[in-house]
Every structure is written in structure tokens, then in C-alpha cells.
Amino acid sequence: MIKISQLRKSYNGRCVLNIEDFVFEPGGKYALIGANGSGKSTLLKILAGTLAADSGSIDCPSGLRERLGYMPQKPYIYDFSVLKNILIAFTHSQSDSAAALRALRRVGMEDFAAARGSRLSGGESQRVAFARMLVEPHPLLLLDEPTSAMDLNASDQVEQELLDYCSEQTTTLIFATHSLAQAQRVADTLLLMDHGLLAEYGSAAELIHHPQTQEARDFLRNWKVD
Ligand SMILES: Nc1ncnc2c1ncn2[C@@H]1O[C@H](COP(=O)(O)OP(=O)(O)O)[C@@H](O)[C@H]1O
Ligand SMILES: [Mg+2]
Structure with a gap:
């Protein structure tokens, strides 16, 4: 489980996050x-x-x-091929082109494997970023x-x-x-x-x-x- 306690964050004196406690179950x-x-x-x-955070704790x-696996609101896509954008995600296992292509297929982006990352639309970028997460297990x-x-x-x-x-x-x-x-x-x-x-x-x-x-x-x- 992930337990957050008294998590606080302020910007310029304005509090934007203040969570007393919450438990995320596995x-x-x-x-x-x-x-x-x-x-x-x-x-x-x-x-x-x-x-x-400014204060508080996260126990996990x-x-x-x-x-x-984290996908930010504006996911980052590198300006090389879409396939390579997936291959960089293999941090815990050997990089595997066939697995990367399978992940692209799962989000309907296999035809873009050779396309440059910078040419993708917002929705296509999100699909590639999502495929990048699929290739490895994340708890x-x-x-x-x-x-x-x-x-x-x-x-x-x-x-x-x-x-x-x-x-x-x-x-x-x-x-x-x-x-x-x-x-x-x-x-x-x-x-x-x-x-x-x-x-x-x-x-x-x-x-x-x-x-x-x-x-x-x-x-x-x-x-x-x-
Ligand atoms: N780097 C920053 N500097 C100043 N204010 C920020 C910064 N990042 C976020 N904020 C402010 O913190 C508040 C919470 O932002 P955010 O968590 O992005 O909201 P949400 O994702 O729910 O739309 C917003 O009012 C936002 O303007
Ligand atoms: Mg937001």
C-alpha cells in the first residue's frame, strides 16, 4: 500500500496541495x-x-x-523515431524491437514506428507515451x-x-x-x-x-x- 500523510505544497505562499492522509491499496x-x-x-x-512536497510523507x-510508470499531462516524445521512443523504455530488461512494435500495435500506432517523434499530434504523442509504459511491468x-x-x-x-x-x-x-x-x-x-x-x-x-x-x-x- 501507499500511505500519504500530511502532504503539503505551496507556490509563492499559496497552498495548492494539502492532504491529511490517504491509503492507496495494492x-x-x-x-x-x-x-x-x-x-x-x-x-x-x-x-x-x-x-x-514541502512537508509530509509517502510510505510505500x-x-x-x-x-x-508515470505519464505526465504533456508526455515527452523525443525527436527520433517512434520505435526508438519505445525502445528507450526498456530499463529493466533487454531492449526488444518486436515487443516495442507489439506495444505500438496495442495503441494503434504501429504504422508510425518510423515516424519522427516531433511530427506527432497531441493524441498520437499520448498513445506513444502510453505504449512506452506498456513494455515493462510497473507495480x-x-x-x-x-x-x-x-x-x-x-x-x-x-x-x-x-x-x-x-x-x-x-x-x-x-x-x-x-x-x-x-x-x-x-x-x-x-x-x-x-x-x-x-x-x-x-x-x-x-x-x-x-x-x-x-x-x-x-x-x-x-x-x-x-
Ligand atoms: N510551478 C508552479 N508555480 C506556481 N504555481 C503553480 C505551479 N505549478 C502549479 N501551480 C498552481 O498550482 C495549482 C494546482 O495545479 P495542478 O496540480 O496542476 O492542478 P490540476 O492538475 O488539478 O489542474 C494551480 O493553481 C496551478 O496554477
Ligand atoms: Mg493537471
């Missing part, structure tokens, strides 16, 4: 939802280790954070709006691959999304962030249909929930 799937600026990316960056099994995946620039077909395909990956590897998944439908399909627990605070969490059924806090009710009012 193999759980967690969706971070909330308005722009509510602290979703900040939390993911701190969990990924690309940003230091040793070695877990060295093997996590923890941190994905920041992983399908935000994808068309519906690509998004559906990536969601399915993500669910398959998580069940094959028993991966813990924490992802930010602006799609409540996606949060409902993929996650078993939703965490609603509001001005840096964890306002409320629970299953989709609990949080969406029986919100307990004013923050959750206000947030949901702006969404059309099926």
Missing part, C-alpha cells in the same frame, strides 16, 4: 477528479518523485517508486489525463489496454481525468480534489450519486452524469 484503481487547478497534477508529480514498499502507474487529447476510438482502445495491463500485472493505478464516464469505467475509487484538498472519496456510485460534501455537490452540478 491493485486498487483510483481516479483523481476535480476542477482545473485543484491539485491533481501536483499530487501525481509528488507521487512520481518529479516534484518535492521499498523499490516501488523506482519501478513506477504503480501514475497517469495524468492520459487520454485527454485522444479521439474516442483511441481513448477506448487505450482504456481497454490499461485495464488489461492492470489486471495482468496487479498494478496500482492512480490517474487524473476530466471524464467522469472514464473514471466510472476504469476506477474503483474516485478522489475529488478541491483547492488542493481531498474533498471526498468513494466508489463512483457513492461519490456521484450520493455526494456527502458541498464541494462534491457543486462539482457534480457542472457535469452531466448518466
Whole structure:
């Protein structure tokens, strides 16, 4: 499990993250939802280790954070071939072109293997960044709006691959999304962030249909929930 306690981050004296405590259970799937600026990316960056919290702690099994997979909101694609962009991900096993091509196929990007990274669209870049994560097992995946620039077909395909990956590897998944439908399909627990605070969490059924806090009710009012 991953236990966060009293995690705080401020910029120029303004607190953007302040979470008292939360436990992510192994193999759980967690969706971070909330308005722009509510602290979703900040939390993911701190969990990924690309940003230091001002205070607080993250307790997790040793070695877990060295093997996590992180996909930032704007994933980085190097300006060499798409295939090479995948091959650089083999850090724990030998680099394998056939496996890299299989990963590209799983996101519908195999025809782009020879294309230059800098020529990709936003959605294509996200698909390549996602394929890059598929090639190795990760006990923890941190994905920041992983399908935000994808068309519906690509998004559906990536969601399915993500669910398959998580069940094959028993991966813990924490992802930010602006799609409540996606949060409902993929996650078993939703965490609603509001001005840096964890306002409320629970299953989709609990949080969406029986919100307990004013923050959750206000947030949901702006969404059309099926
Ligand atoms: N490097 C930074 N300097 C100053 N403010 C920042 C910086 N990074 C993020 N912020 C602010 O922190 C808040 C939380 O940002 P973020 O975690 O990216 O929100 P979300 O991902 O929920 O949209 C926002 O108001 C954002 O403007
Ligand atoms: Mg964000």
C-alpha cells in the first residue's frame, strides 16, 4: 500500500496541495477528479518523485517508486523515431524491437514506428507515451489525463489496454481525468480534489450519486452524469 500523510505544497505562499492522509491499496484503481487547478497534477508529480512536497510523507514498499510508470499531462516524445521512443523504455530488461512494435500495435500506432517523434499530434504523442509504459511491468502507474487529447476510438482502445495491463500485472493505478464516464469505467475509487484538498472519496456510485460534501455537490452540478 501507499500511505500519504500530511502532504503539503505551496507556490509563492499559496497552498495548492494539502492532504491529511490517504491509503492507496495494492491493485486498487483510483481516479483523481476535480476542477482545473485543484491539485491533481501536483499530487501525481509528488507521487512520481518529479516534484518535492514541502512537508509530509509517502510510505510505500521499498523499490516501488523506482519501478513506477508515470505519464505526465504533456508526455515527452523525443525527436527520433517512434520505435526508438519505445525502445528507450526498456530499463529493466533487454531492449526488444518486436515487443516495442507489439506495444505500438496495442495503441494503434504501429504504422508510425518510423515516424519522427516531433511530427506527432497531441493524441498520437499520448498513445506513444502510453505504449512506452506498456513494455515493462510497473507495480504503480501514475497517469495524468492520459487520454485527454485522444479521439474516442483511441481513448477506448487505450482504456481497454490499461485495464488489461492492470489486471495482468496487479498494478496500482492512480490517474487524473476530466471524464467522469472514464473514471466510472476504469476506477474503483474516485478522489475529488478541491483547492488542493481531498474533498471526498468513494466508489463512483457513492461519490456521484450520493455526494456527502458541498464541494462534491457543486462539482457534480457542472457535469452531466448518466
Ligand atoms: N510551478 C508552479 N508555480 C506556481 N504555481 C503553480 C505551479 N505549478 C502549479 N501551480 C498552481 O498550482 C495549482 C494546482 O495545479 P495542478 O496540480 O496542476 O492542478 P490540476 O492538475 O488539478 O489542474 C494551480 O493553481 C496551478 O496554477
Ligand atoms: Mg493537471
